[in-house]
Amino acid sequence: MAIRVQLSPRQAEAREEYESFAREAVAPSANGWDRAERLPEEFLKDFADRGYLASAVPPEYGGAGLDAITFGLLNEELGRGCSSVRSLVTVHGMACQAVARWGTASQRADWLPKLASGEAIGAFALTEPGAGSDVKALATTARRVGDGFRLDGAKRWITFGRRADVYLLFARLDGLETAFLVPRDAPGLEVRPITGVLGTRASMLAELDLADCRVAGDALLARPGFGLSAVAAGALELGRYSVAWGCVGLSQACLDASLDHADRRETFGVRLRDHQLVQRMIADMATGTAAARLLCQQAGWLRQARSTESLYATWLAKYHSSVTAFRSASDAVQVHGAHGCGGDYPVQRYLRDAKVMEIIEGSTELQQTTIAESAYHARPRATAPTSPTGEVTA
């Protein structure tokens, strides 16, 4: 895989804008949003007005149509400030991507301008009480009634489900995995907030109950049978990419906080930064973050080139970034000592948020098994077996 690391001038300029926004308008409020378990409406309006909700919408529908690297940079900087805000870009972007990629002309014209402007916020409703990583266990059903559909089932852990106006929702239609666009006001849909979660607490999780929920015929997105393999897979691909970059920002935030604290705090007559065991933690954070960023950039360039290798590269990036974020956050709390466990410092939030990153958009274990399997696919066939010493044996 080719690796490029240099940002274009436009990308570098965008990164500066995102960094400035996250530093001034996101990070200072993130602990408060975490405690309140919600993002305020005034913030969401400002966020939409700045065009950040338009990032995954094509320009012809009022979107920003960001290139893959610039979209990644937005996620990195938001992830550095608040993982819940980054989660909004993730799930909203997944809904936008699915409509733009698989929607009919009418669905694109109806939904994309609203999603781009923030008039409508989108969410991704796949997970169910009995179907998480095992998406094939999808049990929500759909049936044709007249010109429309009736949906029955339950969805759980739906990020921004409390706030969303439209759900990219998956159900079985005649047994086939199928995607639907379900408006928030669909009769028979009940939205219940989920509170008290471990991390990304301001991401306004909800569970959805669908009891004879009625949607129109144009709620069907793409062909029945391709709901998971094309629509959900494509959306989750974007989601993994977004989370991977967000984890780079989260790791960077852990490093930033640790550098500051270790520079100020003294123990045993010297600054923390002079203790070699603290230096080990800081070195690991710095190295892990840099490596994660490179993997994300590699995935980004491959996405931009529409390479088939982009999928594998994104799995590598998400796996490494999320594991690095959790280790960085754990070390950042350690560097802060008791302060790190309290609510005045952000590192305890980073730790809780980082654990969530190892579960969403493909758990660490799913990443590991998929990457291992793909590594066999990528292995050159002509390679002769080698002995443990590296000598060719056949």
Next chain:
Amino acid sequence: MTTADHKPQIFAFLARYFGEHRLAEDEDMFATGFVNSLFVMQLVLFVEGEFDITVEDEDLEIRNFNTVRAVDALVTRKLAVGAADRRP
């Protein structure tokens, strides 16, 4: 209208997934057990990138993707439509 055979490129792409298995051009790829959940995405990305076509919602039918022959036919159809659209 192009009548070129795209099967050699398709077989070359699929080789990494099927290893030693000699895939026949009319063999159902999804029934072989060699492919995982990422495969459909990778196949769509491949045909779009390799042949410079766009797979649309209406192309999403199993019968367009389940065999090498079906993928070849889809590519031929899409290229023919594209060529007709470009004709003055």
